[in-house]
Amino acid sequence: xxxxxxxxxxxxxxxxxxxxxxxxxxxxxxxxxxxxxxxxxxxxxxxxxxxxxxxxxxxxxxxxxxxxxxxxxxxxxxxxxxxxxxxxxxxxxxxxxxxxxxxxxxxxxxxxxxxxxxxxxxxxxxxxxxxxxxxxxxxxxxxxxxxxxxxxxxxxxxxxxxxxxxxxxxxxxxxxxxxxxxxxxxxxxxxxxxxxxxxxxxxxxxxxxxxxxxxxxxxxxxxxxxxxxxxxxxxxxxxxxxxxxxxxxxxxxxxxxxxxxxxxxxxxxxxxxxxxxxxxxxxxxxxxxxxxxxxxxxxxxxxxxxxxxxxxxxxxxxxxxxxxxxxxxxxxxxxxxxxxxxxxxxxxxxxxxxxxxxxxxxxxxx
Amino acid sequence: xxxxxxxxxxxxxxxxxxxxxxxxxxxxxxxxxxxxxxxxxxxxxxxxxxxxxxxxxxxxxxxxxxxxxxxxxxxxxxxxxxxxxxxxxxxxxxxxxxxxxxxxxxxxxxxxxxxxxxxxxxxxxxxxxxxxxxxxxxxxxxxxxxxxxxxxxxxxxxxxxxxxxxxxxxxxxxxxxxxxxxxxxxxxxxxxxxxxxxxxxxxxxxxxxxxxxxxxxxxxxxxxxxxxxxxxxxxxxxxxxxxxxxxxxxxxxxxxxxxxxxxxxxxxxxxxxxxxxxxxxxxxxxxxxxxxxxxxxxxxxxxxxxxxxxxxxxxxxxxxxxxxxxxxxxxxxxxxxxxxxxxxxxxxxxxxxxxxxxxxxxxxxx
Numbered sequence: 001x002x003x004x005x006x007x008x009x010x011x012x013x014x015x016x017x018x019x020x021x022x023x024x025x026x027x028x029x030x031x032x033x034x035x036x037x038x039x040x041x042x043x044x045x046x047x048x049x050x051x052x053x054x055x056x057x058x059x060x061x062x063x064x065x066x067x068x069x070x071x072x073x074x075x076x077x078x079x080x081x082x083x084x085x086x087x088x089x090x091x092x093x094x095x096x097x098x099x100x101x102x103x104x105x106x107x108x109x110x111x112x113x114x115x116x117x118x119x120x121x122x123x124x125x126x127x128x129x130x131x132x133x134x135x136x137x138x139x140x141x142x143x144x145x146x147x148x149x150x151x152x153x154x155x156x157x158x159x160x161x162x163x164x165x166x167x168x169x170x171x172x173x174x175x176x177x178x179x180x181x182x183x184x185x186x187x188x189x190x191x192x193x194x195x196x197x198x199x200x201x202x203x204x205x206x207x208x209x210x211x212x213x214x215x216x217x218x219x220x221x222x223x224x225x226x227x228x229x230x231x232x233x234x235x236x237x238x239x240x241x242x243x244x245x246x247x248x249x250x251x252x253x254x255x256x257x258x259x260x261x262x263x264x265x266x267x268x269x270x271x272x273x274x275x276x277x278x279x280x281x282x283x284x285x286x287x288x289x290x291x292x293x294x295x296x297x298x299x300x301x302x303x304x305x306x307x308x309x310x311x312x313x314x315x316x317x318x319x320x321x322x323x324x325x326x327x328x329x330x331x332x333x334x335x336x337x338x339x340x341x342x343x344x345x346x347x348x349x350x351x352x353x354x355x356x357x358x359x360x361x362x363x364x365x366x
Numbered sequence: 367x368x369x370x371x372x373x374x375x376x377x378x379x380x381x382x383x384x385x386x387x388x389x390x391x392x393x394x395x396x397x398x399x400x401x402x403x404x405x406x407x408x409x410x411x412x413x414x415x416x417x418x419x420x421x422x423x424x425x426x427x428x429x430x431x432x433x434x435x436x437x438x439x440x441x442x443x444x445x446x447x448x449x450x451x452x453x454x455x456x457x458x459x460x461x462x463x464x465x466x467x468x469x470x471x472x473x474x475x476x477x478x479x480x481x482x483x484x485x486x487x488x489x490x491x492x493x494x495x496x497x498x499x500x501x502x503x504x505x506x507x508x509x510x511x512x513x514x515x516x517x518x519x520x521x522x523x524x525x526x527x528x529x530x531x532x533x534x535x536x537x538x539x540x541x542x543x544x545x546x547x548x549x550x551x552x553x554x555x556x557x558x559x560x561x562x563x564x565x566x567x568x569x570x571x572x573x574x575x576x577x578x579x580x581x582x583x584x585x586x587x588x589x590x591x592x593x594x595x596x597x598x599x600x601x602x603x604x605x606x607x608x609x610x611x612x613x614x615x616x617x618x619x620x621x622x623x624x625x626x627x628x629x630x631x632x633x634x635x636x637x638x639x640x641x642x643x644x645x646x647x648x649x650x651x652x653x654x655x656x657x658x659x660x661x662x663x664x665x666x667x668x669x670x671x672x673x674x675x676x677x678x679x680x681x682x683x684x685x686x687x688x689x690x691x692x693x694x695x696x697x698x699x700x701x702x703x704x705x706x707x708x709x710x711x712x713x714x715x716x717x718x719x720x721x722x723x724x725x726x727x728x729x730x731x732x
Contacts, residue, residue, distance in 0.1 A: 004370040005392040005403035006669035008685050009489060009612030026371040029395035032489070032612060037371035099501050104494065123375060123398070125491035128470065132495045135465050135639060136502010246375030246398060273501060303372035319374050 010034060013059035014149050014211025018219070022229035030060035030123045036231040043325055046235045049198055050326075053157035054230025055218050058195070058202070059149035059211075061107075064119040064127050070139035071115045073271060077133055078119075079109075080255065080272045082265035086111050091176040091191050094119075095255035095263055096126060097274035101281065102251040103258065104129055106243065108193060110178060110204075118189075118204070120150060122245035133273070149211060151203045153218065157225045158200035164221040165214075166190060170201070178204075183217070186210050195232045197240035197366045235322045238331045241292060241364030248290060248319045248333045254278060256286040257335065288316060288337045292361040293349075295321060295330035300353050307350045308334055308358065315340040318349050318358070327365055336360055376400060379425035380515050380577025384585070388595030396426035396489045402597040409691055412601045415564055416692075419523035420596025421584050424561070424568070425515035425577075427473075430485040430493050436505035437481045439637060443499055444485075445475075446621065446638045448631035452477050457542040457557050460485075461621035461629055462492060463640035467647065468617040469624065470495055472609065474559060476544060476570075484555075484570070486516060488611035499639070515577060517569045519584065523591045524566035530587040531580070532556060536567070544570075549583070552576050561598045563606035563732045601688045604697045607658060607730030614656060614685045614699045620644060622652040623701065654682060654703045658727040659715075661687060661696035666719050673716045674700055674724065681706040684715050684724070693731055702726055 004010070004027055011033040013019075019036050026038040036057060039045055048054065066074055076083050079094040080101075086092055088111050096105040105126045110118040119126065131143050153162050162170050166181040170190055173179050178191035189204040205211050219227060241259075243249060249258045256264065256278070266275055266282040293308075299321055308316035318334035332349075340347060345360040370376070370393055377399040379385075385402050392404040402423060405411055414420065432440055442449050445460040446467075452458055454477050462471040471492040476484040485492065497509050519528050528536050532547040536556055539545050544557035555570040571577050585593060607625075609615060615624045622630065622644070632641055632648040659674075665687055674682035684700035698715075706713060711726040 002370065002390050002393045002402075004368065005394045006667040007394060007610075007613055008668065008670055009396075009610060010394060010669070012670055024368050027368045028371045028373060028376060030375075036368075098497060125494055128491055128494035129498045131464060132498015133502055136499055244373075244375060247373055301372040302374065303376070304374055304378055 004029070013057055014205065014208040015057035015059060015151060015215050017212055018215040019057050019229060024229070031062050031121065031125075033060045033062070035060045036229070037234070039229055039231065042234055042322065045230055046233050046325065048226075048228060049155050049196060049230055049233050049236055051156065052226040052228070053153060053155035053161050053222060054228055055215065056152035056154060056230050056232065058152045058232070060123070061120045061150045063146055063148045063204070064121060064130055065144055065146050066117040066119070066130070066141055068115060068141035070141040071117055074130065074134055074139050074141050075109065075117050076269065076271045077273050078130065080264040080266055080269045080274060080278055082268045084268070088113050089177055089179065091178060091193055093263060095258070095260045097255065097272070097278065098129070098251065099273050099277065101254045101274040101277035103245065103249050103253050103255060104251060106245050106249070106260070110189065110191070118148070124245065147206070147208055149205045149208065151205050151211070151214060152194045152200060153203070154194045154196045154200035154230065155198045157222070157227075158198070161218060161222040161225055161227060162190070162201045165217055173201070183210065183214055195242055196236055197242070198236070234320070235324050235331065238320050238322055238333055239324055239327065239365040241333070243290065243333065244320060248335075253335070254281050254286060256281050257289055259290040286338075288335050289341055291334055291336045291341055292364045293318060293332040293334050294327070294359045294361065295332050295349060296357040298353070299323065299330050299356065300351060308336060309348045309350060310340055315347065324365070331365060332358075370395070379423055380571065380574040381423035381425060381517060381581050383578055384581040385423050385595060390595070397428050397487065399426045399428070401426045402595070403600070405595055405597065408600055408688065411596055412599050412691065414592070414594060415521050415562060415596055415599050415602055417522065418592040418594070419519060419521035419527050419588055420594055421581065422518035422520060422596050422598065424518045424598070426489075427486045427516045429512055429514045429570070430487060430496055431510055431512050432483040432485070432496070432507055434481055434507035436507040437483055440496065440500055440505050440507050441475065441483050442635065442637045443639050444496065446630040446632055446635045446640060446644055448634045450634070454479050455543055455545065457544060457559055459629060461624070461626050463621065463638070463644065464495070464617065465639050465643065467620045467640040467643035469611065469615050469619050469621060470617060472611050472615070472626070476555065476557070484514070490611065513572070513574055515571045515574065517571050517577070517580060518560045518566060519569070520560045520562045520566035520596065521564045523588070523593075524564070527584060527588040527591055527593060528556065528567045531583055539567070549576065549580055561608055562602055563608070564602070600686070601690050601697065602732075604686050604688055604699055605690055605693065605731040607699070609656065609699065610686060614701075619701070620647050620652060622647050623655055625656040652704075654701050655707055657700055657702045657707055658730045659684060659698040659700050660693070660725045660727065661698050661715060662723040664719070665689065665696050665722065666717060674702060675714045675716060675721075676706055681713065690731070697731060
């Protein structure tokens with residue numbers, strides 16, 4: 001693969017100096033910003049993530065801040081998840097849909113206060129959709145991107161490391177909750193969340209200038225824990241069934257197809273712009289759905305949707321795949337038609353290197 | 367710089383097989399898609415572009431199609447350029463602004479018919495803003511991304527090459543006009559336009575499957591013209607003053623700051639959502655503006671905004687820079703405060719490798 005050309009348009013993050021010093025070997029671009037993809041190797045990074053603790057530059061999870069009297073109304077317009085029971089200090093994973101029920105993003109929303117929200121976005125300019133709706137509806141709300149950059153601490157030793165920086169009180173933060181903690185005089189939201197199944201925290205670093213001091217403090221404090229620079233790991237996220245917007249789902253898909261029906265309350269999410277479109281799919285169920293898949297044989301990197309075949313009939317596609325050392329097989333995420341989505345169904349996938357045998361599963365590995 | 371990690375999220379284009387076969391050495395990501403940045407070397411590509419003809423994979427210029435009775439009204443909502451005089455078959459460069467007059471994109475719009483438009487976009491998910499407005503205003507218009515991928519033919523021999531594929535009638539297409547031409551039974555819009563100052567065409571390739579046949583036909587037909595795979599060239603575009611959204615301007619900037627005031631008809635572009643915000647800046651003029659700059663000495667790649675200094679005072683920034691063999695100096699694009707933007711003003715720029723002397727110009731080189 002070719003190298004990535006430097007330009008201001010591909011934004012560096014507050015943590016890029018630390019990432020580069022740690023010897024990053026691969027990047028992707030996510031929300032117009034650099035996201036590391038590999039340090040030592042994807043397999044070595046994977047084993048380390050599962051056994052120690054890593055610090056991840058996930059500044060690409062840009063925040064959209066909604067502030068003002070109509071903030072909560074606007075937030076509910078964006079998602080079919082019912083937000084009425086959400087309290088300040090909670091994080092909600094929220095599918096975001098357009099008026100046809102198509103996925104525009106799958107962020108985590110943070111409720112800071114009744115009239116102040118952050119949306120921690122996946123890879124699309126969701127800000128444009130939110131601003132368009134706010135303007136079209138003449139809502140009394142400010143919509144902007146603050147100078148806030150998430151830094152994730154993930155792995156079995158994550159709590160220990162984060163407690164060394166923010167104090168033992170951080171241990172009391174529950175899953176998908178956040179509280180405010182002080183770092184060098186700056187108050188930052190610290191949530192128990194992150195894009196792995198190994199446990200950990202996301203620190204919403206307020207102010208670019210505070211990025212590297214926090215990065216360095218974590219690296220220093222975690223030396224005996226074998227802390228390393230890391231990044232979302234392809235193998236681990238597939239094992240855990242963590243979807244990737246743009247890879248495993250696009251604007252073509254409804255949340256129900258993505259297995260996110262449990263986050264859709266189409267009967268009660270009044271005001272959601274996609275509610276009408278989703279009512280029928282919620283009632284009848286989707287005709288295709290995300291499934292875990294295992295693939296036999298050697299695989300090239302998955303850089304496009306690979307057709308899933310039942311004989312000569314296309315019955316879906318695979319969009320993420322990697323060899324898992326722990327599962328001792330290739331693990332994958334795909335979208336499969338209902339006629340072929342039952343556990344144990346045998347299919348084939350067309351890769352650039354030829355056909356491979358595929359088994360459909362119902363549950364992810366982790 | 368690290369390599370770019372493959373994934374479906376970073377979309378390949380219909381022409382990627384041709385680009386790879388031609389030995390692409392660098393990519394950037396643009397509209398979630400691969401955009402080549404260098405083949406032989408940026409300097410070698412530059413000399414070849416100015417002397418022969420190149421075929422560019424600019425499929426990243428995704429189209430937004432507006433179709434329906436409110437298409438023209440929606441198009442005018444997006445831009446402060448007055449579209450009343452625009453005829454089918456014309457291309458207009460249109461700054462797109464939000465309700466504060468901030469730039470969201472700087473595409474070329476194609477008017478296919480009164481009720482059908484394409485917007486050939488720069489690097490932002492403009493579709494989300496357009497859909498948000500259309501929904502908020504309940505407009506009778508379809509907004510979608512068709513399977514259309516531009517392929518540019520640029521350089522002094524571009525007309526000769528394009529005529530060999532589409533026939534001599536294509537020679538009659540005027541600058542920023544397009545007509546429909548046939549390739550292997552498929553009708554495609556061919557415009558005299560492109561992101562260089564060397565002249566050429568952009569072919570709006572309809573249908574992914576038609577991409578490589580056209581690529582191969584151009585390469586075959588242009589062998590004696592020394593046709594090569596190319597891409598937008600950093601040096602040539604700076605010399606020519608071709609701005610890059612995300613590099614030289616962002617949502618922070620008004621069109622007037624970007625030197626695009628001539629495309630803003632704030633008195634007559636009735637319906638443009640940013641019109642109110644731009645009325646004052648149109649009257650009083652911007653307090654900072656895009657300027658060509660020359661820089662002395664050796665430079666690292668410009669991967670962030672470099673502060674422009676008058677002594678200890680920050681008076682602007684440089685956002686694109688490269689050494690020009692023809693100008694025998696570093697050419698650059700920056701934003702300069704009005705106190706320091708006169709021709710010949712001497713400033714300094716803070717690069718990662720130290721201070722460099724800068725001269726402000728009023729006119730670009732080409």
